[in-house]
Amino acid sequence: MKEITSIQNQYVKNLLKLQEKARERKKQGLFIIEGKREISLAISANYQFDTVLFYPELISEKEILHLFNENINRIEISKEVYQKLAYRASTEGIIAVTKTKDFSLNKFQFKNKNPLILVAEGVEKPGNIGALLRTADAANVDAVFIANPKSDLYNSNIIRSSVGCVFTNQIAVGTSVEMISFLQEKNIAIFTATLQNSNEYHKENYTDSSAIIVGTEATGLTDIWREAATQNINIPMQGQIDSMNVSVSAAIILFEAKRQRGF
CATH class of the missing domain: 3.40.1280.10 (SPOUT methyltransferase, trefoil knot domain)
Known part of the structure; x- marks a missing residue:
């Protein structure tokens, strides 16, 4: 399992692009979901997930595996990285990088x-x-x-x-x-x-x-x-x-x- 502690990490910078720019979401076919409720609803709707990032002080790896399974790509992130990525304060320490669907x-x-x-x-x-x-x-x-x-x-x-x-x-x-x-x-x-x-x-x-x-x-x-x-x-x-x-x-x-x- 990977760990990211710096907000200067290129992957973190790319996630910020996904949050901020519609053209990046369209280009990469990915978007960001925060929070257990929202992620659970996306799971029920059969969305596919690329990566899950979590801040262990707020949510445990065991809870991550309860939501997903052991095959999900997991990245542990620091408080600094979580605060940089989190769109709102109360998202329980979990951020999912998710594949878009075709709404045509x-x-x-x-x-x-x-x-x-x-x-x-x-x-x-x-x-x-x-x-x-x-x-x-x-x-x-x-x-x-x-x-x-x-x-x-x-x-x-x-x-x-x-x-x-x-x-x-x-x-x-x-x-x-x-x-x-x-x-x-x-x-x-x-x-x-x-x-x-x-x-x-x-x-x-x-x-x-x-x-x-x-x-x-x-x-x-x-x-x-x-x-x-x-x-x-x-x-x-x-x-x-x-x-x-x-x-x-x-x-x-x-x-x-x-x-x-x-x-």
């Missing part, structure tokens, strides 16, 4: 014949994407589609804010054009959350195959989604503002769909 839409297959899907178009803030993934997991939707993504899903902020739900959801990534074509080919109704020419969300029927489409809080959805919609829907506001956080809006509509489906 053309490889996506539904497990359910009557799916409920959340589609998020052009959402920029990693925290909002993470919150949407948490919402999707809570509602146990069949898929989350990210249209026109502004950040790759292995961004550390997304993993952290999703509390690992980037691993629990079935995800596909693509352009809005590709996703509209995909949904129409599968005869999936498209319900776009927008104020223009819309009905109140609770008056629609989501019991058949349905996709709930949400956009950015600043600009909403692009015209292509509104034009492709089976029905535009809105959440009636009862206060003085005219919008809510995108993950809150998604949650309201998704749980109405789940209620109609008897869950």
Whole structure:
């Protein structure tokens, strides 16, 4: 088993690149996960792991082997190295270097014949994407589609804010054009959350195959989604503002769909 004690180590410098740069994650096909819960969720989702780094004052090698197996490549790191690599303070002393998955839409297959899907178009803030993934997991939707993504899903902020739900959801990534074509080919109704020419969300029927489409809080959805919609829907506001956080809006509509489906 190897040991790394210096933050000047080239491997450590490469891990910092993986944390900070999407192009490095894409180029190397690797990303970083911190924390036992997040790593456990990735294990359950059949992610493959390259290397596990651990700080023995916080987690023992025995605990590492309990999570993985004796064949996993393990590196013991010093406190200095751990503090340099750790994205947040409370990650239990474990960092996993993990192989990325292909989120291409053309490889996506539904497990359910009557799916409920959340589609998020052009959402920029990693925290909002993470919150949407948490919402999707809570509602146990069949898929989350990210249209026109502004950040790759292995961004550390997304993993952290999703509390690992980037691993629990079935995800596909693509352009809005590709996703509209995909949904129409599968005869999936498209319900776009927008104020223009819309009905109140609770008056629609989501019991058949349905996709709930949400956009950015600043600009909403692009015209292509509104034009492709089976029905535009809105959440009636009862206060003085005219919008809510995108993950809150998604949650309201998704749980109405789940209620109609008897869950």
